[in-house]
Amino acid sequence: MKLTKYRLGNFVELYNERCGNANLTAWDISGINSDKEFFEPARQVGSDTSNYKVVPPNYFACNLMHVGRDRVLPIALNHTSQNKIVSPAYTIFKITDDAPVVREYFFIMLKSSEKDRFFWLHTDSSVRDGMSWNDFCDMDIELPSRSVQQKYVAIYNAMLENQRCYGSALEDLKLICDAYIEELSKDYQSVTIGQFIFQRDLRNDGSLGVSSVRGIATSKEFINTKADMEGVGLNNYKVVAPGQFAYVPDTSRRGDKISLALNTSENTYLVSSISIVFDTQKDVLLPEYLMLFFGRSEFDRYARFHSWGSARETFDWFEMCDVQIPIPDIKIQQYIVNIYTAYLLRKEINEQLKAQVKNVCPILIKGSLEEAENG
Missing domain, CATH: 3.90.220.20 (DNA methylase specificity domains)
Incomplete structure (x- = not known):
């Protein structure tokens, strides 16, 4: 079982659907953070959002213009079952169905500082130090077989699901705090x-x-x-x-x-x-x-x-x-404070889980490559 080198452009396909809605709010539009995940609300929204782009489920969105500025490739994979809407500055693409790379494996490859340095070194000499789509497509990647990729993707997905379940329970706890405060406003x-x-x-x-x-x-x-x-x-x-x-x-x-x-x-x-x-x-x-x-x-x-x-x-x-x-009485105050303190503690743990998921990505890629070379 050996590694095979491929040109990225041979199995990526651009997508360019506009949302057509001129009045979207910041909560309707997603940005991409340094952890390569979508977040809402967006930091900035134009007065007319009809030209904003649609990111369907299992599609990627990346901002090639900001690679040099941030020294990070802002890219994210839409893991959800709903469309995301992003700024017109983003490039939207998908991995083709017959590609030799598993979509999630490719995403794990991108979640490393080594890959960010690679993209930064290949930015152009424009004012923003961006990266062209052609240069992005010219990137060569070495891949193990799809079966090996799937094996390591399964490990990643299991860790990710664990973190997401924890994060979901975290939001439930925050809702309890907010609801309790709303009730206090009515009762006192x-x-x-x-x-x-x-x-x-x-x-x-x-x-x-x-x-x-x-x-x-x-x-x-x-x-x-x-x-x-x-x-x-x-x-x-x-x-x-x-x-x-x-x-x-x-x-x-x-x-x-x-x-x-x-x-x-x-x-x-x-x-x-x-x-x-x-x-x-x-x-x-x-x-x-x-x-x-x-x-x-x-x-x-x-x-x-x-x-x-x-x-x-x-x-x-x-x-x-x-x-x-x-x-209210100090005992009631302490009660809601205790709930909020538990929320903050769990929030800190959730951030640690996110960091673990991010840090394991290069380890998984290294393990998959070594398995292919030694298999």
Whole structure:
């Protein structure tokens, strides 16, 4: 049993169906992430979507224009039974029925940093460092027999199904949290949180260094700072102790979202002096419970609507104090927090499972090639 070299273009077939619907929303349109999977909603949507492309089940979509920019080939296989809709910039194709490569095996081949480097090296000299369809088709690949391919595809599919089942249960848990919050809004009168939150303005005394500096993301989490900290003095940076919040009042340049996070770690962080740090009266309002409301898209819309200014619009401290939420007994708050904590833990495990599936792809390809060579 030996490996056989093939030219990719001999068994791929372009597809170019337009959706014909001019009014699709971001939730109707898919993008492709760096893990080579479709995601919704799309980050950007044109004013007229009638020219957007259809990706049928078992078809591929890839953006050859962004290979050089991202140093990754943005490509995904539609595993679902429903059509996907993508930007006109994407190239849609399928593996022909008589191809010597199994469709899923080909996809596993593409999910490796080695293949991404190959595509990057073969980008053109255009402004975007894209890759032409002809160059993509000229790629040579070595393949074992279809039976060997199917064997390793089965291993991959089993791992993928395990992760998807776990992810499905994860979404069910999130729905329980959201439904519970909706019920609280009906059963308890909302009150302003200003009477239960307090600003903190403790500055760094020099005991905390650059490793403690954090940025605040619109995804509602602290992240390692992206700022160049070389030579920057930290004495004016604000301290965020465990259990405290920090947010950036400026909302005008953050994609209609507010950068806000709760320090759920056991470490003390430093944030820029432009941030507002605050705490809650924990015997009345649990910070984790309050964070459940801050994490909802409704709060982002509220914060943007109540942001004021000209060149920059800000959601200041007085507006934060005017936010209203239902505040039940502390035991009820703890109950919903426990559910949400379980959700976050499972979410972290799910991300680890995704990483395992991705990391096993090059191992599976290597194993299949070695089996073919030694068989």
